[in-house]
Amino acid sequence: MNIWSLLFLPFVCWHPFHHEVTAMPVEQQLHQYTQQGSIIKRVQTDHRWIALTFDDGPDPQETIEILDILKQYQAKATFFVVGEQVTKYPDIIRREVSEGHELANHTYSHTNFNHLSKEQVKQEIVKSENEILSITGRQTTLFRPPGGYYNDLIMMTAEQLGYSVILWTWYQDSKDWSKPGVHQIVKRVISNAHPGDIVLFHDRISGKSQTANALKVILPELQKQGYRFVTISQLMDSNQIRYQIGEN
Numbered sequence: 101m102n103i104w105s106l107l108f109l110p111f112v113c114w115h116p117f118h119h120e121v122t123a124m125p126v127e128q129q130l131h132q133y134t135q136q137g138s139i140i141k142r143v144q145t146d147h148r149w150i151a152l153t154f155d156d157g158p159d160p161q162e163t164i165e166i167l168d169i170l171k172q173y174q175a176k177a178t179f180f181v182v183g184e185q186v187t188k189y190p191d192i193i194r195r196e197v198s199e200g201h202e203l204a205n206h207t208y209s210h211t212n213f214n215h216l217s218k219e220q221v222k223q224e225i226v227k228s229e230n231e232i233l234s235i236t237g238r239q240t241t242l243f244r245p246p247g248g249y250y251n252d253l254i255m256m257t258a259e260q261l262g263y264s265v266i267l268w269t270w271y272q273d274s275k276d277w278s279k280p281g282v283h284q285i286v287k288r289v290i291s292n293a294h295p296g297d298i299v300l301f302h303d304r305i306s307g308k309s310q311t312a313n314a315l316k317v318i319l320p321e322l323q324k325q326g327y328r329f330v331t332i333s334q335l336m337d338s339n340q341i342r343y344q345i346g347e348n
């Protein structure tokens with residue numbers, strides 16, 4: 101256990117639709133999984149590459165606005181979509197794929213995974229996968245549990261289904277869901293930017309989001325600093341060595 105691990109823990113369960121999540125992962129589990137490299141929070145890379153991730157969509161307003169901005173700056177991102185939303189807005193899913201973004205699994209109903217059985221966890225993942233597959237014809241390989249909450253059962257199930265479990269770099273939680281102000285979101289992301297970071301945003305929150313306006317500042321500023329925005333898979337392919345928490 102080291103200082104970085106301690107700093108990471110309070111960030112794990114904050115998420116706009118995750119108020120129901122009460123349990124924190126135990127330190128031992130966190131250490132174990134990060135040591136094994138089976139949870140990815142950051143990727144070691146020689147490139148000035150960053151992965152932007154957007155959770156909980158698609159949303160007919162927020163996602164469209166975000167896609168327009170990403171297109172303007174030729175930035176690629178990863179969308180951790182919720183199956184129920186995928187069913188409602190298949191055209192947005194098709195647009196995400198056609199514009200070079202990556203789709204990833206964020207469960208079907210975004211329910212609290214804390215007390216689910218193995219079979220229920222499996223159903224949540226598979227049902228979402230089937231929705232995505234029916235629209236895109238492609239399978240996803242990345243999974244992020246609601247709220248970033250995980251335990252042995254969730255990890256084992258996701259891995260047995262062939263997924264890599266992706267969280268986010270502990271200092272790159274934009275906290276956009278809490279609507280802290282565009283300036284705060286911008287500052288949090290830009291002041292902490294490092295190559296290989298995985299940044300957490302949301303493209304569906306309760307009420308009007310500040311995320312799109314923050315991106316209008318973040319994207320040109322980081323590009324000016326030489327950064328390029330890539331999908332999680334592109335970032336992972338840039339270097340096979342994954343960061344462990346103590347090496348952040």
Ligand SMILES: [Zn+2]
Pocket residue numbers: 115117155156206210246247
């Ligand atoms: Zn979520």
